[in-house]
Amino acid sequence: xxxxxxxxxxxxxxxxxxxxxxxxxxxxxxxxxxxxxxxxxxxxxxxxxxxxxxxxxxxxxxxxxxxxxxxxxxxxxxxxxxxxxxxxxxxxxxxxxxxxxxxxxxxxxxxxxxxxxxxx
Numbered sequence: 622x623x624x625x626x627x628x629x630x631x632x633x634x635x636x637x638x639x640x641x642x643x644x645x646x647x648x649x650x651x652x653x654x655x656x657x658x659x660x661x662x663x664x665x666x667x668x669x670x671x672x673x674x675x676x677x678x679x680x681x682x683x684x685x686x687x688x689x690x691x692x693x694x695x696x697x698x699x700x701x702x703x704x705x706x707x708x709x710x711x712x713x714x715x716x717x718x719x720x721x722x723x724x725x726x727x728x729x730x731x732x733x734x735x736x737x738x739x740x741x
Contacts, residue, residue, distance in 0.1 A: 633661040635706055636670055636714075643701045644694075652690030655683075659719040663712060670712040673719040679726070684718060691716040 641658050660673045676687055695714060703711035 629663040629665055629667060632667055632706075632708070632712075633663045633670070636663065636672065636702065636712075637661045639702055639705050640672055640698060643698050647701060648690075648694045648697065650690040650694055652686045653694060656687055656691070659722065667708070668710070668712055670714045672714055672716050674716060675719045675722040679723070688716065688718065 637658050637660065640661075644653055644656060644658070655677045656674045657676075658672060659675050662671045662673075663669070674687070674691070676683060678684070695716070699711055699714050702714070
């Protein structure tokens with residue numbers, strides 16, 4: 622069976638979809654239950670993928686637990702990706718918390734505060 626030719630953007634989409642599914646169906650660690658995969662960056666040579674995630678909780682301890690759970694599951698996730706993606710070499714993966722979600726929440730808070738001050 623011939624190998625598919627992947628572009629980084631296409632591979633990123635495939636990885637995002639598959640990692641979402643793997644976290645839902647294969648990873649049993651309770652630390653990763655409330656995680657949402659928000660995006661994936663793949664290097665041009667398809668050798669590395671950074672997977673961004675967000676959490677419902679803003680607590681720092683929950684963020685640390687989630688990161689620890691993802692770090693522990695990285696081997697299983699990469700192995701599953703290798704089996705699911707028709708690609709010569711599965712990229713090395715690392716997980717990073719998506720800062721844009723927290724940034725957006727902070728902007729919302731500031732706008733609400735500003736709006737309340739203007740009401741006075």
